[in-house]
Amino acid sequence: MLSRNIETLIDTYWQSTIGYKYLHGNLHADVTDSSYDNVTADQWQTIDFNTSQALSTRIIGEExxxxxxxxxxxxxxxxxxxxxxxxxxxxxxxxRVPDILGYISSFTRDNPYATFEQASHIDGLERARELREMNMTVGDVNPRGDIGHIAFAATVEVHRLKEDRLYD
Known part of the structure; x- marks a missing residue:
């Protein structure tokens, strides 16, 4: 609504002040006539009515x-x-080792293969900070059994994992 009213206001201003000579018609049929270029309405106003050149473009497709x-x-x-x-x-x-996600310190808690006395109320980062001197290994803690057991261990002898062995 605002745009339409402003457009009407600008058109009205142009038609009543600058473009009144073009409203009556009787224009030349030849648009290349110099009377359309820089028409002077008054001595101080210059109207650029037809100062553009004709351009033609051919669109073949997207470029x-x-x-x-x-x-x-x-x-x-x-x-x-x-x-x-x-x-x-x-x-x-x-x-050969399974993915270990999360804090490593959570694997030491209640783990019979990694006994380390710590308070149970501390969070994972504090527990990991206290465990920084402890050497841990992921390996087979049941090397003599038919089926091996993969665990996070520090206190027992841990064997390397083998490709042809089954693990639980």
Missing amino acids: YQCNMIFATILIVISGLLVLASLATIALMNAT
Whole structure:
């Protein structure tokens, strides 16, 4: 509503002050006539009525342009991501130990293979800070059994994991 009213106000101003000579008609049929360019309404006003040149364009289809800097950055980052995924696959195949997520200190709590006296009310970061001198290993704590047992251990003899052995 506001836009329409402002448009009407500007059109009214133009028609009543500057463009009144063009409202009566009787214009030349030749638009290249110099009377349309820089028409003088009064001695102090100049109207640029037809100062643009005619341009024609033909649209065949969409045209895309490539910024070489961004394309290079994209290719480098994509290559690094491919290398990282290949390294992940290689490490996943070479690793025999299961993923250990979270705080390592939580594996020492109530663990018969890692006895370390600590208060039970401290949080994971404080517990990890107190355990920083303790050497821990993930390995087989049941090497003589038919099925091995993988545990986070410090106090018992831990054997390396074997590829052809079953674990629980």
